[in-house]
Amino acid sequence: MQVKTKRTKQEVAEAMGEIEPCYRTQEAKVEADRCLYCFDAPCIMACPTGIDIPGFIKKIATGNLVGSARVILESNILGASCARVCPTQVLCEGACVMLDRDEKPIKIGRLQRYATDALWEKGVNPFPKKVKPNGKKVALVGSGPASLGCAAELARLGYATTVFEKDAEPGGLNRYGIAYYKMPPAVAQQEVKWVKDLGVEFRTNTEIGKDVPMEKLLEDYDAVFLGMGLGRTHRLGVPGEDKAGVVEALEFIRWIHTKPLHEVPVGERVAVLGCGNTAIDAVTQAKRLGAKEAVIIYRRGEGDMTAYPYEYELAKKDGCNFLFHTAPVEILGEKQVTGLRLIRTQVGADGKATTVAGSEFTEPFDMVIMALGQEKQVSLWQKLLPKLKFDSAGRLECNPATGQTSMPKVFAGGDAVSGGREVVNAVAEGKKAAHGMHALLCGKPVNGPIQASRLGHRDGAKGSGFLRPVRVPELEAAYKKERNAKSHG
Amino acid sequence: MADLSVNLAGIHSPNPFWVASAPPANTAYQCHRAFEAGWGGLVWKTIGDPIVNVSSRYSSLDIAGNRMVGFNNIELISDRSIETNFKEIKECKKRWPNRALIASLMTDTKENWHEMLARALDSGADGVELNFGCPHGMCERGMGSAVGQNPDVMETIVGWVMEATQLPVIVKLTPNVTDVTRPARAAKKAGANAISLINTINSITQVNLDTMCPEPYVAGRSTHGGYCGPAVKPIALNMVQSCAIDPEVGLPISGIGGISNWKDAAEFIALGSTNVQVCTAIMHYGFRIVEDMIDGLNDFLDSKGMKSVNDLRGLAVQSVQKWETLDLHYQRIAKIDYDKCIGCNLCYIACEDGAHQAIALVSPNGHGLGPGRLPGKAIPQIKEKECVGCNLCSLVCPVEQCITMVDVPNDQDPLSWKEYQTRLASGKMKAIPAHD
Numbered sequence: 066m067q068v069k070t071k072r073t074k075q076e077v078a079e080a081m082g083e084i085e086p087c088y089r090t091q092e093a094k095v096e097a098d099r100c101l102y103c104f105d106a107p108c109i110m111a112c113p114t115g116i117d118i119p120g121f122i123k124k125i126a127t128g129n130l131v132g133s134a135r136v137i138l139e140s141n142i143l144g145a146s147c148a149r150v151c152p153t154q155v156l157c158e159g160a161c162v163m164l165d166r167d168e169k170p171i172k173i174g175r176l177q178r179y180a181t182d183a184l185w186e187k188g189v190n191p192f193p194k195k196v197k198p199n200g201k202k203v204a205l206v207g208s209g210p211a212s213l214g215c216a217a218e219l220a221r222l223g224y225a226t227t228v229f230e231k232d233a234e235p236g237g238l239n240r241y242g243i244a245y246y247k248m249p250p251a252v253a254q255q256e257v258k259w260v261k262d263l264g265v266e267f268r269t270n271t272e273i274g275k276d277v278p279m280e281k282l283l284e285d286y287d288a289v290f291l292g293m294g295l296g297r298t299h300r301l302g303v304p305g306e307d308k309a310g311v312v313e314a315l316e317f318i319r320w321i322h323t324k325p326l327h328e329v330p331v332g333e334r335v336a337v338l339g340c341g342n343t344a345i346d347a348v349t350q351a352k353r354l355g356a357k358e359a360v361i362i363y364r365r366g367e368g369d370m371t372a373y374p375y376e377y378e379l380a381k382k383d384g385c386n387f388l389f390h391t392a393p394v395e396i397l398g399e400k401q402v403t404g405l406r407l408i409r410t411q412v413g414a415d416g417k418a419t420t421v422a423g424s425e426f427t428e429p430f431d432m433v434i435m436a437l438g439q440e441k442q443v444s445l446w447q448k449l450l451p452k453l454k455f456d457s458a459g460r461l462e463c464n465p466a467t468g469q470t471s472m473p474k475v476f477a478g479g480d481a482v483s484g485g486r487e488v489v490n491a492v493a494e495g496k497k498a499a500h501g502m503h504a505l506l507c508g509k510p511v512n513g514p515i516q517a518s519r520l521g522h523r524d525g526a527k528g529s530g531f532l533r534p535v536r537v538p539e540l541e542a543a544y545k546k547e548r549n550a551k552s553h554g
Numbered sequence: 555m556a557d558l559s560v561n562l563a564g565i566h567s568p569n570p571f572w573v574a575s576a577p578p579a580n581t582a583y584q585c586h587r588a589f590e591a592g593w594g595g596l597v598w599k600t601i602g603d604p605i606v607n608v609s610s611r612y613s614s615l616d617i618a619g620n621r622m623v624g625f626n627n628i629e630l631i632s633d634r635s636i637e638t639n640f641k642e643i644k645e646c647k648k649r650w651p652n653r654a655l656i657a658s659l660m661t662d663t664k665e666n667w668h669e670m671l672a673r674a675l676d677s678g679a680d681g682v683e684l685n686f687g688c689p690h691g692m693c694e695r696g697m698g699s700a701v702g703q704n705p706d707v708m709e710t711i712v713g714w715v716m717e718a719t720q721l722p723v724i725v726k727l728t729p730n731v732t733d734v735t736r737p738a739r740a741a742k743k744a745g746a747n748a749i750s751l752i753n754t755i756n757s758i759t760q761v762n763l764d765t766m767c768p769e770p771y772v773a774g775r776s777t778h779g780g781y782c783g784p785a786v787k788p789i790a791l792n793m794v795q796s797c798a799i800d801p802e803v804g805l806p807i808s809g810i811g812g813i814s815n816w817k818d819a820a821e822f823i824a825l826g827s828t829n830v831q832v833c834t835a836i837m838h839y840g841f842r843i844v845e846d847m848i849d850g851l852n853d854f855l856d857s858k859g860m861k862s863v864n865d866l867r868g869l870a871v872q873s874v875q876k877w878e879t880l881d882l883h884y885q886r887i888a889k890i891d892y893d894k895c896i897g898c899n900l901c902y903i904a905c906e907d908g909a910h911q912a913i914a915l916v917s918p919n920g921h922g923l924g925p926g927r928l929p930g931k932a933i934p935q936i937k938e939k940e941c942v943g944c945n946l947c948s949l950v951c952p953v954e955q956c957i958t959m960v961d962v963p964n965d966q967d968p969l970s971w972k973e974y975q976t977r978l979a980s981g982k983m984k985a986i987p988a989h990d
Contacts, residue, residue: 091954102839120845127815129850 209237211479332432468498687753754780798826
């Protein structure tokens with residue numbers, strides 16, 4: 066990449082600063098006091114990791130901040146990350162009963178951040194009690210949210226746990242793949258420290274199948290957790306993908322987390338291909354780093370994008386542009402990208418997007434970011450563990466309740482299993498696998514807290530168990546219409 | 555991790571948090587739930603000849619959207635049979651041997667008291683609490699607060715109790731008296747082992763302006779109910795401290811009155827309580843609140859380097875003394891942090907109309923814009939010479955730490971009203987001039 070930002074160090078630092086600051090004491094207190102402290106609260110059900118949300122908020126209200134953070138981290142060791150990156154609108158906050166009083170939901174994410182930041186600032190170890198070792202050993206492959214969630218849970222159950230990470234630093238996507246303005250890397254590093262404080266061992270720069278053979282893990286450990294996530298970004302399949310200035314979205318975001326911000330290469334006119342949440346992360350960061358124009362190019366329409374609505378709003382607010390119903394045909398340029406040849410598309414009655422003949426046009430770009438989703442690594446893992454089973458979409462198959470794969474002592478969770486979900490889902494799946502291993506190795510079931518509805522609702526199959534947001538706007542609109550008709554009738 | 559265990563007059567509990575004698579302590583089912591949640595002790599709902607309750611029993615005071623800031627009830631003592639109550643106490647004690655389980659009793663004649671004490675002993679209860687506080691219904695029958703308001707009668711009855719039992723005896727006091735130390739002293743004189751206070755305060759929380767009848771409404775009528783909840787905490791703290799500092803009382807105290815969280819509890823303990831009892835907060839949120847109480851008190855004690863909750867007990871008692879001992883030369887004034895001031899000017903109007911006209915509204919020049927302040931809009935400024943340090947502005951200010959009260963050092967030696975009077979009389983000093 067020859068292109069460099071034209072912004073000064075300070076300008077970039079400001080533009081990339083956290084979009085939501087930590088609550089001040091009074092703000093937190095006022096918001097915490099607003100919480101009704103519901104019993105068997107819907108927000109708990111909506112949290113994939115089952116954090117006792119009213120419980121931790123009550124503790125903020127009484128000034129018991131260490132206790133509050135402990136409640137959060139007991140259920141979700143990545144509670145500080147999730148406070149910043151969770152799609153709270155469709156999880157806890159989307160379930161808040163305040164919505165039924167036509168009030169704003171409690172700002173659970175921001176309160177969670179307030180409590181975990183307070184613990185971080187105090188430098189207190191949230192779990193000072195040493196757990197008695199149970200003599201069993203578990204190896205975890207990858208150190209992203211799923212492995213961290215699993216390792217923390219196992220450590221607290223008495224297991225000796227070792228996490229193998231091929232990168233130089235642990236944390237996985239949580240460390241290298243989050244939009245900087247949502248969460249700086251220091252948060253992910255602090256969380257790894259909390260996991261280390263629980264006694265979990267990390268072996269970085271260690272790749273399974275290369276530095277350590279897979280067979281060795283199966284031999285040396287009582288169980289193995291696979292939390293390796295997904296592979297590289299999908300290829301586009303058009304000519305010119307190898308030109309300088311073409312970069313994978315996750316690689317671009319990784320630069321942001323590993324280079325000084327003002328040295329991160331960014332083009333003047335940046336095209337982002339794809340329209341999921343990662344595409345939004347890429348386009349907004351390109352703009353904030355100093356791109357004059359940053360454009361999302363998507364072959365379908367506004368209503369089809371997989372990015373959350375508030376992510377879309379954020380990108381629009383940042384001044385990013387959107388080219389809908391448009392697909393790339395060729396990446397132009399000699400060695401360096403100079404532009405894209407594009408074609409118009411239309412979505413037919415069958416829901417398929419097709420190109421419109423004769424509608425080709427070109428647009429100048431000096432950087433192209435591919436955000437087309439990550440590849441499954443079926444062949445790689447089948448080479449390492451031939452007995453593993455994958456579904457037709459390339460997702461690693463396992464028992465959704467226990468995380469157990471087709472190999473009895475091998476468990477899995479996170480994006481490799483789900484195909485790509487939120488940090489909080491990965492943590493929850495890691496926890497479920499930890500409980501699954503505990504049942505296998507010690508014969509002990511662990512009760513909650515994964516979606517610990519105290520009235521005994523069943524755990525969801527994966528993540529929160531809800532396939533859609535907890536709230537269903539159409540149903541609510543119908544209900545309100547009916548209610549209004551009654552009250553005026 | 556600090557040691558939270560306490561010993562109230564020989565009654566041990568793993569933490570100082572007890573469920574008070576009230577609706578949450580009515581049955582074995584509730585007792586099990588309370589102990590499962592972590593409560594250190596429970597005082598059973600008062601046992602006596604079963605009564606008949608009315609329907610519609612509670613009402614509350616809501617303030618600015620906050621529910622149940624104050625709470626009122628006209629429920630009587632247990633409506634379950636004496637046999638059932640003691641049978642269930644026995645069962646609970648067996649299942650929870652390490653928790654404190656206290657039988658609250660109320661009856662009339664000496665024989666009946668002796669009979670109840672024998673049953674309490676047989677049930678395995680760790681102690682008894684004598685209910686001399688109930689301010690509605692039972693007092694009309696010569697029991698409850700009717701006893702608590704008459705120190706002589708109370709002394710006699712406590713005497714009957716003390717001669718008949720070896721169990722620790724806690725006397726529960728009514729706040730519906732002019733001076734709570736008088737019944738407290740009577741309890742001490744009669745040999746009681748501890749006191750618990752406060753019971754509920756006579757109250758009417760609200761009048762329904764359509765029915766012209768207060769709540770709780772019972773077929774066109776209501777009655778004076780017992781008031782409790784967060785709103786009564788200041789009254790309770792005052793009475794607890796009064797008993798704690800009185801050498802003629804000298805009894806361990808179980809503090810009660812508006813305790814909702816660990817901070818409230820810590821304040822009661824700092825003012826001399828050995829443990830605390832809670833009801834209204836449980837009636838609002840359930841037994842689960844004790845988890846934060848334990849956790850929060852523990853972290854607080856750790857942060858202060860205290861090894862045991864007993865190290866906290868009474869630390870603030872001696873700081874409350876008679877007015878005549880306070881230093882007349884001490885001076886503090888208000889200070890405004892303009893980076894925090896939002897320009898609501900509530901401090902100005904409160905001082906101007908409600909206090910000492912010591913705040914001016916001035917041009918913002920020099921202070922610039924604070925959060926939410928409009929350009930050119932006048933902002934409050936303390937007239938330092940006029941400020942008497944009353945605290946009012948800092949109390950009305952809606953922004954935390956925006957108006958703080960700061961000490962103004964002076965070179966005068968401390969002077970109490972008492973010393974002032976002595977010096978005046980001996981001609982050693984001139985009268986302090988009256989304010990203009």
